[in-house]
Amino acid sequence: MVVRRGRSSSGLRSLPLSRKLSYFDGEFEKLYRSRLLPASASDRSRVLEALLRCGPPASRIRAAAAGGGRGTRVAFAAGVLLLLGCLLLCSRRGSSFLSYCGRALLIQLLPYWDWTLYSNSDCLIRNPYYFEKGLDSLQLTDCISVCQKHPTVESLHKVDPKVVLQNYLRQNLPLKITDGAEKWVAQREFTVPFLTQLYSDHPALQDTKVCSYWDSHHSLENSPGAFLEKVHRKRLVRWAIQWKNCNKTAAKVIRAFYQRPYFLPPVVELAESNWLLMASREENGVMEDTFVKVRDHDGDLLMWIAQLQGTFEVQLLPKDICASKCTHYTLQLSPGETVAVPLQMWEVQYRPFSSVAIGLAATGNWLQDPR
Template sequence: MSRQSYLRHLNRCTHTTFIFLLVRIKTSMKEHLGRENQNVDVTEVDLVNFKKMTVQEKLDFIDDEIKKIYVFCAKSGYSSCQVENFARPFFQRNVHHLGNSIWVSGKAWKRRAVALTTVLVATFLLFRFDPAYRLACALSKQSAIQILPVWDWTQLYSSRCWLQNPLYQGSPGLQLSDCEICEGVDFVARANDLDPDQLVTWYISRDAPLIVEDGTRAWASRDNFSTLASFAKMFVTDPVLSRYRSCQFATNLRQKDMDHVDLLEKLAQGRMDRFYAQWENCNAWAYKAFRRVFQRPYFLPSTIGLASSSWVFLSANYSGKMFKPVQVQHDLVIFMQVRGSSRVRLEPWQPCTSVCSTFHETLSEGNVLVATDFLWKIDYIPSNNAENIAIAIGGSFDT
């Protein structure tokens, strides 16, 4: 290889490649010539100073180093052809033997970036297409079920935190001393025309449960909740609500791969009876769309922020005997009985079960139950009415 062609080749390399190539050539020469020849004249290379050199200074520096290596090879008895054959692999286009250092032109990187971007955009647009989205969800669900015997992913799915911080002490949780708050609560209070300040001062700050009997009076319209059929029709005809799948769907109906949209479609057609169902609108867009259907309870102060998900509870001619959990995991639980009635159970969390009372209450249409999640575990049973509709939301507050 001539000096001119070598310099032209070096002129296409990056700063780091200059240094890397030089060091690897010297190291390989030492290994190739044998450990008895360790006196190769090697100049220490300072990468920082090397970057500050001009292009001509870099070329002169490396040319001088190559000359030193060539002189050493000549003194060791190698011919010019042998030296050139030895150095040829270092000047190939793709230097695979140099580990991960593969010289790829800028155009190749651009082509790869464009291809990757195209794949990502195509995947995003495909998942925006509802049939493709549903198919992907179905395949994912089937795959998750198949791997369940091999790996129990349910614990990870229900975990609030995937990566534990060893330095985080966390909250000590409910202590026996906290039970003093509820040991004096003998009944669940009921109120009308509740002032927001009273809610915070008399109930929330004391972790005392409350039923607001006129809790839904501020709702402008209840047409969508007049019957289960009208509610189901509203849901399945809305392009947003019918598009996104729900979370934690539960029902007494044992039909394979059923979700809330399938149930509501049958309900809108009058093909569903003697059932209960509940689910969480966990998708942000679905929650916002459903949020337009009902109003914020009038008695909630502005300091209480609502969670970004909501729960729906439906039943028709269902005679339940087992309580079902209200899984609203937020500081404040707001359970709104929109149609029909429900029986609710407020049970203190451990270790307060032996100190505080457990309450059983009936929520009639328009009633709203408000309780803190810190002390109270809430369960419900739909009453044996023809139709029942309830909505639950979570809230956060600072007292």
């Protein structure tokens, strides 16, 4: 009431104390003249006492103090939990424990929410600009443009990854890179005795099964270590073996001996698995017509083969609609050389061109955008 009849509250706060007292004296005098205040001084004091002592009730003050104490305790508890969480994440046992708890919780949620649909999906949100170009999109004109313009596989040295993607891979054109595996440890160490010992001694390679296993002697063990032991012990003259390290642990052991090929652009995502290709023939003997195909590509768009020891003769066969218009490519791979093959149009097969030949292969994929 006082504020509405007089100055505004903001203007009153800016006055000095003496002016404020004079202002309120004048207001009280107006109320007294209007007979809104009792005539007796004691009665006026009793009426104004409640206004002079106006403030937050004691119960509110106690509640606010108690709330502040609870807030402090909650903040302290949150800090302690955060510190413990950081310690658990930093330690290997702690992170394993948290991972176990998370998996157990997800298993308990399965009856109420099938989260596996999201876990198994490649993308949670569909990209409207993504254009998936599969094998069905290959046209006869694509085959003719590749085969007529490029009668042989080109060889490049110190090639730019962008050139590889735009001018070769996306054009379904294979490419030979002469320095693709020059500095790899695998080129120096991968021999028959070394691989025999590696697959006999390494626990990760002993305890895991390989995929797409094949050998020329149709062994029953389906084990690279067992076959290489036979080769090393019996000294077979002619033999061939290939297998795919599809187990993550086993594939990681082999990946420790090589790096990602430098000529592959970042857009190419390599598969976790890898192949080992090994074959032998008689020294100075007649070349056999038998080629070995590299299969089980998992629908990937690219395969690369790196020559580690000896020499492979590689044939690239046109697939599907291109088989009637294209002939096969034939090339030889020497140690340190690599061939990149677009699998949308070509199949890969090989045979030894030297007494012993060892190669390493892997696949990759990338997003096919419209051209």
